[in-house]
Structures are given as C-alpha cells and as structure tokens.
Amino acid sequence: MTNSRLYWAAMDGWTMTRRSIKHIVREKESLMMAIGLPVAIMIMFVAVFGGAIQTGTDYVNYVVPGVIITCAGFGSSIIAVSVTQDMIGGLFERLRSMPLHPSSLMVGHVIGGFVRNAIATTVVILVALLIGFQPEAGVVEWLGVIGILTLFMLSLNWLFVVFGLLVKNVETANAITFPMLFLPYVSSAFVPTETMPSWLHTFAENQPMTPLIETxxxxxxxxxxxxxxxxxxxxxxxxxxxxxxxxTILFKKRKTE
Known part of the structure; x- marks a missing residue:
C-alpha cells in the first residue's frame, strides 16, 4: 500500500512537473528575463565598474560566482508568483476534485523552477566565458559546483513555494521575494567585504550568501x-x-479551508 501511494505521488508529481516545463517553453518572456537580467548585471559590472574595483584578480573572474547566485535567485523568485496564481486562480480547487495527489502541485513548481534555473545558469556561464571568465576547475570541482548549486536552488525553490502559499495576491508574492534577491548585493558577490563599512561588513560576512559565493x-x-x-x-x-x-504544513492548511 505504501509503495502504491509513493508511486501515485511520484507520477502525479511528474505530471505537474511537465506542466511547469511546458509553461517555461510557452512563457518565453519569463525565461528570457531570468537569463537576460543576470547577464546584463554581469556585463554592466565588468564593463563599468571592473576597472575601478580591485579584487586581486581579473574582475570578471571575481564577479561571475556572484552573478550565478543572482541568476539562480531571480529564477526561483518566479515560483512564488506561479504558486500564488495557482492558489487564487482555481487550479488548486480543481485538483481537489481530480484523482491527483494535491502536493504534486508544489513538486511540479519546484522541479520546473529548477529546470528554468539550470537553463539560465548555463547560459550565464557560457556568456561569462565569452567575455573573459577563466575558471580553473577540473571535473571534480565542476561536480562540486553542480552539487552546491543544486542544494541552493532547491532550498530557494521550496522557500518561494512557502512565500507563494502565504500571500493572497500576485503583487504581494512578487514583492515578498525581494529581500532574498537583495542579499547577494550585500555579500562578497561584487566587492570584497573588507571594503564595506564595519557594520555592513559584519552583516555581509555572516549572512548565508557570502560562504556560498566563496565556495x-x-x-x-x-x-x-x-x-x-x-x-x-x-x-x-x-x-x-x-x-x-x-x-507541507501550509499546503495541508489550505486543503482544509
């Protein structure tokens, strides 16, 4: 019985994942924004500020890890809006009347968001290579990069699912993600934390984005x-x-309302 339920949940999760991936293909504007914004930020920082910021290495090499994190964060933020749209748009109610595992909706958003992030991050890295990024990583290091980015993306995706379940309208869902998207700018992503004022340096050194970027x-x-x-x-x-x-708790609460 347990195996049957797990199989049912997995298949329903795959169904909703395919739905999310189809949305990525159809809603090209969201994908282009998830790619275009980080690329524009990277080129702007390298071209405009790169000559003025001393990091001990070529600035493009210094800034790319931070841009990758910014890219992943922006791509994940779209999930909060998508979840809210499904909650208020009636899809959740329709799922309750169908032979689908209700939580498959969350799984679909998380995995679909991961696919979108992976595409955007790959494009950002390719553009970085074109403008002079010179990584020294071997196969093991690249596997480590993939692993730590996967953990980061999945954690952020589930966090934004929580945000999408908490709010009641799309505008709030869009705004509630801003603090997380802002964190890379107050870290070692674009400038060494040593150059910051002492009070800001303390925060930058002890917030989660800095160790991730340094890794x-x-x-x-x-x-x-x-x-x-x-x-x-x-x-x-x-x-x-x-x-x-x-x-999971919030989703179950919405089920009983």
Whole structure:
C-alpha cells in the first residue's frame, strides 16, 4: 500500500512537473528575463565598474560566482508568483476534485523552477566565458559546483513555494521575494567585504550568501574555501528542510479551508 501511494505521488508529481516545463517553453518572456537580467548585471559590472574595483584578480573572474547566485535567485523568485496564481486562480480547487495527489502541485513548481534555473545558469556561464571568465576547475570541482548549486536552488525553490502559499495576491508574492534577491548585493558577490563599512561588513560576512559565493569561487578559481563549504551546506540544507516542512504544513492548511 505504501509503495502504491509513493508511486501515485511520484507520477502525479511528474505530471505537474511537465506542466511547469511546458509553461517555461510557452512563457518565453519569463525565461528570457531570468537569463537576460543576470547577464546584463554581469556585463554592466565588468564593463563599468571592473576597472575601478580591485579584487586581486581579473574582475570578471571575481564577479561571475556572484552573478550565478543572482541568476539562480531571480529564477526561483518566479515560483512564488506561479504558486500564488495557482492558489487564487482555481487550479488548486480543481485538483481537489481530480484523482491527483494535491502536493504534486508544489513538486511540479519546484522541479520546473529548477529546470528554468539550470537553463539560465548555463547560459550565464557560457556568456561569462565569452567575455573573459577563466575558471580553473577540473571535473571534480565542476561536480562540486553542480552539487552546491543544486542544494541552493532547491532550498530557494521550496522557500518561494512557502512565500507563494502565504500571500493572497500576485503583487504581494512578487514583492515578498525581494529581500532574498537583495542579499547577494550585500555579500562578497561584487566587492570584497573588507571594503564595506564595519557594520555592513559584519552583516555581509555572516549572512548565508557570502560562504556560498566563496565556495563557488574556490571551486571555480582555486581560492581558499576554508569552512565556507560546510557553512553553505548547513545554511541551505537547513533552509531546504525547514522550507519543505513549512510548505507541507501550509499546503495541508489550505486543503482544509
């Protein structure tokens, strides 16, 4: 019986994932924005600020890990709006009357968002290579990059599912993601934290994006990683677990309303 339920949930999750992927193909504007905005930010920082910011290496090499995180964050934020649209648009009510596992809706958004993020991140890296990015990573390091980015994207996707379940309209869903999208700008993504005022330096050093970016920088460029890898796993592994639990609770609450 348990295996049957798991199979049912998995197949329904795959059905809703295919729905999300079809939306990515049809809604080309969202995908282009998820790609275009990080690429524009990267080119702007490299071309406009690169000559003025001293990082001890070519600025394009320094800035790319932060742009990758910004790209993934922006792509994930779309999930909050999509979940809210499904909640208020009547899809959730229709699912309740069909032989579909209701939580498959959340799974579909998470995996679909991951696919969108993977596409956007790949394009950003390719553009970075064209404008001078020179990673030193081998196969093992690239696998490490994929692993840590997967953890980051999934944790953020589930967090934005929570946001989408909490709010009552699309406008609020769009606004509630802003603090998370802003965090990379107050980290070591674009400038060394040592250049910041002391009060901001303390925050930048101890918020989750900085160890994540330093881990990516270390894997891609061979800079020291230290404890940043374990801090990143702790931050985003914990966020993934908490967000999944909270999303499940909120979803069940919506079922009973």
């Amino acid at each position: 990516l920088r270390g894997l891609l460029l061979g800079t020291p990683i230290g404890t940043n890898l374990w801090l990143s796993i702790a931050w985003f592994g914990g966020l993934l677990i908490i967000s999944f639990i909270v999303a």
